[in-house]
Amino acid sequence: MTLGDGVKAAALLFVAAITQVSIFSEIHVFGAVPDVLLVTLVAFALLRGSVAGAVGGFFAGLLVDTASLGTLGLTSLVLTLAGYWIGRYGETTGRDRAHAPFLSVAVVTVLYQFGLLVVHFVLGENAPAGAVVRSLVPAIVLNLILTAPLYALVRRLLRPTEPQELSAEVQLLG
């Protein structure tokens, strides 16, 4: 990843985090909130791999926790893991597949919600499992609606990398 790419990615995730905290967190549809930041992170991780995904997730989470005055590190932890796993998927089986962004967003929406639930529960904070389960389907639908335009935007800003640039450990055969 070049310096220019890094700056563009940082700006992209910064804007996504700020709009998420200031604007999108106010939009409630059947108990769910559209997550622009998560979808942007998924698109970024798919295009740039696991390490970049994890770093992007960490800093995006830090921005969210700072801006919303939440427990520092909580969102970072979950988004770091989400960014890493989706990046790994992008490096391996998800590479060059048209359905990869949609599948990733659907899966990571579920894992992200349950990840937050577990962390909140472990910390002894409010962990409403019922509310999370009820809002899961609307959350997936909302995030899937955002996927196509956001993935196109991120892909336009960040040039897709060559397969060998993504990971030195995984080689596809055939």
Place this chain on the structure above:
Amino acid sequence: MLVFVALALITIAFRSPTSGPLHTVQGAGSTALRPFQIAATRVAQPFRDGYDYVSGLSSAKSQLKHEKALYLQVRNEAIANKAAAANAQQLERQLRFVQGTRFPQDFTAVNTAVISPPGGAFAHSLAIAAGAANGVRIDSPVVSGDALVGIVTNVYPHSAKVTLLTDPNSFAAAVDLRSRVHGMVHTGPSGTLILDQVPKTQKVRKNDVLVTTGTHNARYPDLYPYGIQIGRVTSVGATDTAVYLQVQVQPFANLGSLSSVSVLVPKKPR
């Protein structure tokens, strides 16, 4: 590595949530991010206004009919209340009655913008653009209009965190204005607000208005002064097995979409 850093941050933040170097850094970060948040909110404002305009038009007719009926009822109540209040003031003076802080006379309102609304199932708090520099302190009550929103639980120099009434750890002592029945308002198992600890022998009716009770015991002062409106009773039920009435409450404040709030700072320190 990043996971360990995140875990370390959580540990430090969790051990000292209201003070310490990390708290200071978070406060400074929040102050630095605030202009961007305000800019984002301003960019979104025309769209929000447009949506409110369209949704307002669609329900305007039925709303008008309802409001007209409500206006007549409220006007009659206001006249009766004015007379009762004048009488009560006179009696208080004659008795040299001593009481706790009163709302709104004994408070200064710090009006401020909401810079981070609550989002998702986990968040029952919001961030506001006023902090210690504006006189905001921990445990300051927060209202929207005259309706209770919550309480300040963390203060930074130029921002503060408000925990909403809907947070499962929030409790507010409340009194029914009509029947003078006391209880505790908090979030029930289904996620809605309830008036709890009301014995089945007491009478609470649908549409009764609940306000904060205020201090009864000088040794354990209530965080909220007497008279802040909380909400209206939407349903009352009782089961054979339950000890208390099941009273559901609709809060007056629209806690899901607040763009500004008022922090009540006591004129005299507690």
